[in-house]
Amino acid sequence: MTNVTSIQDKHPPPIRSQSRPELGLGNVRPLSIGQVKIGFPVVQAALSGYSDGPMRIVARRLGASYSLAEVLIDRFVLDATNQHHARRHLTITDEEHPVGGQLMGSNPSEFAPAALRLVAAGFDVIDINFGCPVKTAVSGCRGGYHLSQPDVALEIVSRTRDAVPDSIPVTLKMRRGIDDSEESRERFFRILDGAFARGVAAITVHGRTVEQRYVGPSNWDFLREVKQHAGSKTILGSGDLFTAQACLEMLRDTGVDGASVARGAIGNPWIFAQANALAAGRPLPEPNLAEQRRVLEMHAELCLKSSGEKQAHLTMRMFGIKFARLHPQFTELRNAWAVCRNMSAWREVLEQWYPSG
Incomplete structure (x- = not known):
């Protein structure tokens, strides 16, 4: 999840036209998440306060191969009634598939029944959020807080994977750690390796720490290290993807299997078609x-x-x-x-x- 709910534009400056440099990528590899075929490996991340049904549909119509719904607290999913406000968060349209639902919470016992509720709603992938850096999430022992407690994090993974049908992939969203300490690094890799051992199909890694939130550059060198460590296992990268060029540079420079676009997709849903065009050597579509x-x-x-x-x-x-x-x-x-x-x-x-x- 990326939490970006302020209406003030505190993010990158106005987007300008992009040149089309020769990136030397050749054909990018199509992305799959478990049994779910995604295709072009530039996808839309979960965006708190943004990636509801309408945003996901717009992204799909403009070239996104896969999108994640905004994060849902497991307790909210379990308590959701047929009231309109709750129902719209669990509504999937035919044109959205494949689409992922993302869960965040503190109590391991609530993830499995919440995940089953998302499966029943029609989500193709269940994503577990261990990356949210927002103060309210971390102070509530949710999101990025779980990077400080590998045993609890892996219990959540096990309970979710065991509950969800084999045909539904379970994935994770992580940051590179709570901070830059060696202890934090060791915990990150313990969770990463343990999650794959428990059957997780893919892990998205954001190159900032929880302490950084959205300040400073995303560490793509760390993403490269993670992909080399993971080998054939599926890793997506996240952080600082505001242009099509950046998406393809991440794929090329780090070797990750996919690029997960978060804030860069808000107000610029053309980024997916632009990345596809750039990879194919076609002119970039510039929306007038x-x-x-x-x-x-x-x-x-x-x-x-x-x-x-x-x-x-x-x-x-x-x-x-x-x-x-x-x-x-x-x-x-x-x-x-x-x-x-x-x-x-x-x-x-x-x-x-x-x-x-």
Whole structure:
């Protein structure tokens, strides 16, 4: 999970056009997670507060081969009722497959029944979050906190893998450790090796520590070391993937089997098609303002269908701010989105700043 719920754009500067350098990759290897065939190995990560159904559908329509739903607390999944708010988190559409559901929690005994609930909802892969660095998660003994307690982490893995049908892959999301201490490193590899021994199909590794959160560069040298250590086992890399070029450079430079795009996919769902084009030696698709408007309208329509007017406004205001990074008048547009108070105002901003084609 990547937690990025603030509507203020505190992340990378506006996205500009990319050149198409010769990366010397040749054909990238197709990705599989257990029995699930993914295909092109640049996928969308779980994004807390973002990767709901509408975002996943947009990503799939624009070239993502696989996506993960936003992380769900195991207790929430177990307590979920048929109320609309809860139901939408467990709703999968036909066009999303393959899609993964991600769980986070503190009590090992709750992971197995929560995982079975996600299987019943239609998720193709069950992902366990041992990577979230957010203070509320770590202080609640969830997410990245488990990297400090390998025995508990591996108990969670065992309980989940034993409960889930063999046909459903179980995967992990990890960071490279709590911190940069040797003890943290030893715990990381103990969990990594123990998880694979217990039947985990793939592990995504983020190149920052839990203490770093999102500050400083992602350590791709560590990702290379992990892949060399894991050998033929499936490793995906994460961290600092904001362009198609970066995605393919990670695959080339670290040898990982897949690149998991997190914050780089928010407001730029074209990154998946761009990575595919770059790998194939084709020109990068550059979304002009008419194309950006088309996708924003598509996203808004999906949100309205899945969650109604009030939630759609909150979601699309948030996404509008992120999409503004692609606009030549980034700051002015970001500020216009930020003050929208309803969908009517949101549509007015769309009309003002984006041509209709």
